Amino acid sequence: MIKTFIAFFIIIGFANTAYAQTELPEKIIYDQEVIDLVNKAKAEMKAENYDAANKTFRKALATRKILPTDLSYLFAETLYVVHQYQNSLNFVNKYLGLAGQGGNYYEKAIELKGLLQAEFKKIKTCDYCNLSGYRYVSCYNCDGVGSTTETCYNCKGSGKTVCPKCLGEGVYITFNSFSGKQYIECDVCEGKGYIICPVCLGEKTLTGTCSVCLGTGKIASSTICNHKPDQIVNGHNHK
Ligand SMILES: [Zn+2]
Ligand SMILES: [Zn+2]
Ligand SMILES: [Zn+2]
Ligand SMILES: [Zn+2]
Ligand SMILES: [Zn+2]
Incomplete structure (x- = not known):
């Protein structure tokens, strides 16, 4: 039995070195640096300062230490708010893969996936933005002529x-x-x-x-598209 457990632990350990498993019998002790960063990011999310939370989560990831599974969901939610939809989808999928149906944020993760699909659909059908949702502007090199x-x-x-x-x-x-x-x-x-x-x-x-826009007459700006004809006014940026 002990042998079986060790084998199981090693396999899981190799599969997900950076993430904690909720099923593990022993309680994981996280590094204080990780705990501090996650708490900081959570506080920033609560204060709706998602640009700051985005940076803090990235710092936590950069430590390469064991991270709580919940971080994947919280980071995905943050990425959604700052319109990094593809990254958000990657992290919410990661969360669901790690935590499964028993995860603390299972329902919220499913809901987030729905929101992301809706965003991808909007971007796909919008003529004013590129596939990442950034608003097109007239090409500066050819004045939009192509x-x-x-x-x-x-x-x-x-x-x-x-x-x-x-x-x-x-x-x-x-x-x-x-x-x-x-x-x-x-x-x-x-x-x-x-x-x-x-x-x-x-x-x-x-x-x-035109060598800049390759003949399309438009280039993507750093402004998030609102998928409506009136741009710039309602558009905004994230750092
Ligand atoms: Zn925004
Ligand atoms: Zn001659
Ligand atoms: Zn000539
Ligand atoms: Zn051009
Ligand atoms: Zn758009």
Whole structure:
């Protein structure tokens, strides 16, 4: 029996090194640093200072010490409030996996999952935000057009280049035994000495897909989307 228990403990220990098991017969003694951080985060949540709680939970995770199972739920709830829905889903799933139906926050965790699914649905159907729920704004690089026009690199904006045949002279010289040196008007440039730039075809500029927005004309901002046409006014940020 003792052997069975040890084997069980080792397996669980390997599967979830960072989390305590509620089923364990012995009471887990948490590190004081962890206890302090969790209490601090709880107080911050109570004061509705979720940005602060978010930071405190991350500090607790960074200790790499054994953490109470409940932390997963509390952190998930905090992440939901600060709109980090994918992270929130990961932690609520982690909580449900660790605590199961007997967990202190089982009902709340199920409720949170429902809220998250609703948010994912809203984001998916909203045209004003990206898949993380951040509001789109007009691309600064192309002013929302999706393409940019730049001076032609080949002719440097003149629309013409030196004639490759006469090298700008407009004429070229031939020799024959009767008349000697003879100047002949260049047939490529018709004596002008230059030709229309073959890169921009005389347009002087080149238009291409915007390298910032890749042609969409919009980029995600750091503002949380309200999924309504009126943006910025109701939008807000989290640090
Ligand atoms: Zn918010
Ligand atoms: Zn020429
Ligand atoms: Zn050109
Ligand atoms: Zn752009
Ligand atoms: Zn939206």
